[in-house]
Amino acid sequence: MSSTASHVKYTSSEDELMSQTVINAVSEVIGCDPIELDPLYEYIDPDALDSVFGSPSSIAEDQDDIYLEFAYMTYRVTVTTDYVHVYSQDED
Template identity: 55%
Template sequence: MNERANTVETPITDGRVSEAVIHAISRVNGVDPLELDSPLYDTIDPDALDRLFQPTPTAARDIKSSVSFTVAGCEVTITDNRVVAAKRLSPVDT
């Protein structure tokens, strides 16, 4: 895997949000998920992230929310509609 993109958006249809984050970061950096330089848990608690974005019984939410953080040279944003966006940062941004 060596194709790189500046930004990757990934809907989370099933599985763990933390896994979708790892896959988005690996796609942006053009590496296999197992070859990432920075483990996700060095930046944010993957279990807490998964709990925060667990599907709710109803689609309606009173509060719109998102979480953003920087890991492995990427800015990652997860929205409450269960989309992960990973954007590769330039060396000046990191």
């Protein structure tokens, strides 16, 4: 897999689980089909991720500041209630 971009900011849709949004964002950065990625569960619990962030429509206003960062493959992934930002581990 070769990287086509060094980072992407990906907005989740109302009907998409946050775990799927992460997978879609990373596959966009790499430029591959999501099925080619390492399983997300090897890096973070997808059910816990979905549970924390829920669907965008179910998140209360006081939860706007939820923020999570983790490593996935060779990328750093930042998740908020509004978006997923994927950076190459080389970037700072």
